[in-house]
Amino acid sequence: MTAPVHRHYRIAGYRLDAMTRELFAPDGAAVALTPKAIDVLLQLIEHRGQILGKDALLASVWPGRVVEENNLTQLISALRRAFGTGAGDHRYIVTVPGRGYCFVATVEDEALPVPAAAAPPGADTGTTTQTSADRGAPTPAAPTRWRWLIRGALAVVLFAATLAAGIAWRGQMQGPVVATNAATATMTLAVLPFRAIGREGDGRDEMLELGMAETLIARLSRATSMRVLSLNSVQRFTGAKVDPLRAGRTLGADFVVEGSTQQRGNSIRVNARLLSLADGRTVWAGTFDQAPERVFTLQDVLAEAVISALSLEDTASARHSSPCDGSDARAYRAYLRGRYLIFRPDPRRLTEALAAFRQATDRDPACARAWAGAAFAYRALVITGERDPRAMFPLAKQAVTQALAIDPDSAEAYSSRGFIEFWYDWDWARAEASLRHAVSLDPNLAEAHFALAHLLNNIGRADEAASQARYAALLDPLSPLVNTLVSVFVGNAGHVDEARQRLEKVLQLEPDFWIAMVIRAGTALGRGDHAQAITDLRRARELSGDSSIVLSYLARAHVQAGDRGAAEQVLADLERRARTGYVPASSLAAVYSALGDRERALDMLERAYAERDVHMSFLLVDVRWLTLHQEPRFRALIRRMHLEDEEY
Known part of the structure; x- marks a missing residue:
């Protein structure tokens, strides 16, 4: 051998x-x-x-x-x-x-x-x-290891000298990792939810677990050029005893922070450590004691420890506390609950999220992040809950205005403002400016990259959209929504194999994610597999709560399968619903178009334009309008939406 x-x-x-x-x-x-x-x-x-x-x-x-x-x-x-x-x-x-x-x-x-x-x-x-x-x-291996240990000890001493007064700390460095500036941007860090270790019989404190991670993610995102993964992707590791190295590898991270919290008398003890995925070693570990009402303010200390352990430069422009930084624990818990609820949006959860954000701002009116979260929930209700955009978007605008008045550097508020300018105002240039500003304020805000990809895709800049979409997926690797729509955007840019692989991955992780089912149904229709498309769309209809968008695609599938009667039944259901509540006119237009009634379809699209139907922002790329593209009335709508000129 x-x-x-x-x-x-x-x-x-x-x-x-x-x-x-x-x-x-x-x-x-x-x-x-x-x-x-x-x-x-x-x-x-x-x-x-x-x-x-x-x-x-x-x-x-x-x-x-x-x-x-x-x-x-x-x-x-x-x-x-x-x-x-x-x-x-x-x-x-x-x-x-x-x-x-x-x-x-x-x-x-x-x-x-x-x-x-x-x-x-x-x-x-x-x-x-x-x-x-x-x-x-x-x-040199052994002497080098000793040199790193000595330097690590010095770093600990220097770090300990900078801790805020009143915080008890014990920590140790186990050989620092030195990162060059050029490589820093390629380093990915995952901050896992901190496990709350209670007394036997005590219930879990999920908001404390998520809150410790969320504050640290926000601080590190602002303070370094590292790629810091979103809370959305790491929150699935809440609760159970998770192998941090396995979780980090699942997330595609280079380093992972894990920790725990435990009530000790009148204080909460926080244990944290930084692990290297390359070799599994502990780069840094520390223990902190803090009063329960101040536990969410440890992010500065924890972030400085991580930054020091990785030998990074702290790029935070100032050390002042940002609005809603955790200093009011009850307000911050309410904000966290709202954030938790909007990660898996449906009408009920979004309504509960709005109530949580309102509770946060009632207690702390300066909580800019709660105002930005409320803006997110209002606009998401239009898409997910099919609420009238003329009622929801003015409320979203008010919330964004309030957030930016409190914190002019709120990336989350600029991201929401960009989405409003995109979906409701149809002002492509302003929307792009707002979203690029959000990215500049927080390069790790997956939502902003995702929104920018969405905008660029819809106005015909497919290659740029694919680039932004891929980066959003790197920041939020386990989000079914992000990865589903990224598959669409990269597919539109001509990367068909990548699009298919991404969609398959989503359905492996979330077999019942209805938006992915709709996309898969569309690909099935494209290859003539009507049975598979109808099966997916019927399941998506059930999971989405009878979404009119799903119904419009189902009607199209029935027509292509030769079952016109089933498509007409879908139309009757939507028209009945529209008599008592809001139904996006674009959904009705899509069914009329599928049935070959182009004039009624165009009538509904013009109504959708008048009602500020958010789906009009998809006019250039939505496959439901392929049969209408050469119609003069459709071309006139394209011009009114300023979608023909690539430069807006």
């Missing part, structure tokens, strides 16, 4: 240990690189002298994930700096425009035998010849 080997590569005095995944400078000092940077370097070296395409690099370093090319560019820049050159210096790594990268420096490849104790069971531990370049070479 071939002996297992321990590969070393020497590059102009530098030494790369492929087994321990460490790069050492000519003087023996460890060079700080992230795990992903090491992955890229190994790929380049193993294919040295060859042009390695960007797609191939992305696929090998991030297998099974869709990642922005910019992430790879930043890692290449970090590697060039690691070798003591500038970002544009090509002495080691050459950029071949339009093709990829090539490692051009001379490499000495050494294969050393793995010691018997390290070999897998049954392995042949034969020897290989050691090169003369390796004899007498330094063995």
